[in-house]
Amino acid sequence: MNAPSVFQTAVPVEPATAVEPMIEIIGLKKYFGHQHHPVRAVDDVSFSVARGEVVGLVGESGSGKSTIGRSILKLIEPTAGQILYQGKDLAGLSQRAMRPYRRDLQIIFQDPYASLNPRMRIGDIIGEALDTHNIKQGVARQERIIELLQLVGLSAEHTKRFPYEFSGGQRQRIGIARALAVEPKFIVADEPVSALDVSIQAQVINLLQDLRQQFGLTMLFISHDLDVVEYLCDRIVVLYLGRVMEIAPSAELYRAPRHPYTEALLGASPRPDPDARRERKLLRGDIPSPINPPSGCVFRTRCPYASQECSETVPSLREIAPGRWKACLRDDVL
Ligand SMILES: Nc1ncnc2c1ncn2[C@@H]1O[C@H](COP(=O)(O)OP(=O)(O)OP(=O)(O)O)[C@@H](O)[C@H]1O
Ligand code: SF4
Ligand SMILES: [Mg+2]
Numbered sequence: 001m002n003a004p005s006v007f008q009t010a011v012p013v014e015p016a017t018a019v020e021p022m023i024e025i026i027g028l029k030k031y032f033g034h035q036h037h038p039v040r041a042v043d044d045v046s047f048s049v050a051r052g053e054v055v056g057l058v059g060e061s062g063s064g065k066s067t068i069g070r071s072i073l074k075l076i077e078p079t080a081g082q083i084l085y086q087g088k089d090l091a092g093l094s095q096r097a098m099r100p101y102r103r104d105l106q107i108i109f110q111d112p113y114a115s116l117n118p119r120m121r122i123g124d125i126i127g128e129a130l131d132t133h134n135i136k137q138g139v140a141r142q143e144r145i146i147e148l149l150q151l152v153g154l155s156a157e158h159t160k161r162f163p164y165e166f167s168g169g170q171r172q173r174i175g176i177a178r179a180l181a182v183e184p185k186f187i188v189a190d191e192p193v194s195a196l197d198v199s200i201q202a203q204v205i206n207l208l209q210d211l212r213q214q215f216g217l218t219m220l221f222i223s224h225d226l227d228v229v230e231y232l233c234d235r236i237v238v239l240y241l242g243r244v245m246e247i248a249p250s251a252e253l254y255r256a257p258r259h260p261y262t263e264a265l266l267g268a269s270p271r272p273d274p275d276a277r278r279e280r281k282l283l284r285g286d287i288p289s290p291i292n293p294p295s296g297c298v299f300r301t302r303c304p305y306a307s308q309e310c311s312e313t314v315p316s317l318r319e320i321a322p323g324r325w326k327a328c329l330r331d332d333v334l
Pocket of ligand 2: 306330
């Protein structure tokens with residue numbers, strides 16, 4: 001494909017991860033809008049998710065998280081780059097060619113209100129997921145629906161009810177049951193708890209953790225809140241303005257962030273009590289426009305460590321310790 005130069009992919013950096021990648025994203029770009037002044041929603045992003053791993057994708061609003069999630073599921077077509085699912089590149093596949101993979105790749109949406117059809121009973125919503133992929137008929141189908149509801153902490157009596165009869169947390173449980181119905185190989189959970197009350201968030205995270213242990217789920221867990229992903233995720237990918245800033249194992253990232261943006265996201269104070277952390281403000285100042293991102297390092301307009309070089313050189317994502325990657329020109333600061 002002959003794309004204009006602005007769309008060309010740089011040599012992809014491919015952060016090496018565990019042995020068997022389920023998903024590998026290499027040099028992913030998604031530009032929206034006009035070719036000459038595109039919104040660079042995702043700009044040369046590479047990372048992978050190993051089988052059985054839960055990777056957190058974190059960044060402020062507009063950093064490109066959903067665009068990456070939607071690209072993996074081919075709900076949108078990437079501008080450039082590869083999306084390898086078990087080694088097979090999904091980028092560029094037609095809808096028809098995607099069909100065999102649809103069942104394997106599922107999504108849990110942020111808004112459990114909008115993502116459930118209000119006119120359908122819960123049993124039918126989950127049944128529809130089974131029917132789409134011809135999984136189970138008759139009594140076996142009904143049993144499977146009940147089994148799925150029980151798995152997420154609901155019960156058989158809920159099959160006849162409509163979405164409006166449930167709380168937000170319960171609806172998200174239904175969304176999770178629907179995603180699990182087809183026994184997916186890979187799940188994108190796009191801010192699955194962001195719309196829920198804080199107390200309910202923990203319950204849904206615990207549920208996902210249980211399900212993860214039970215089924216060895218492989219998942220990309222998207223969140224704008226670092227606090228939410230800590231417990232569930234093995235590794236974290238930190239995104240800013242469509243670019244990866246840092247990748248690290250969860251525990252290490254929280255203990256010692258190595259990128260100024262991650263440090264700012266975590267806040268200056270070392271691990272205050274949970275409630276205080278929740279109220280903590282994210283960074284001061286706005287994210288620059290992805291139509292006209294800063295030269296050099298895209299984070300430089302908000303970075304306390306920015307130097308002259310940061311406006312001239314684009315930092316590449318490089319491995320600074322085994323399993324730890326960062327895109328920052330300065331090693332002397334963190
Ligand atoms: N269909 C579209 N057309 C034009 N621009 C888009 C489209 N979808 C997303 N964008 C832009 O791409 C950028 C990334 O959006 P995206 O939704 O991926 O961010 P996000 O990290 O998921 O944010 P949030 O936390 O708010 O969900 C934003 O600047 C957004 O306005
Ligand atoms: S490259 Fe410069 S501006 Fe960017 S994060 Fe590092 S120090 Fe800050
Ligand atoms: Mg989003």
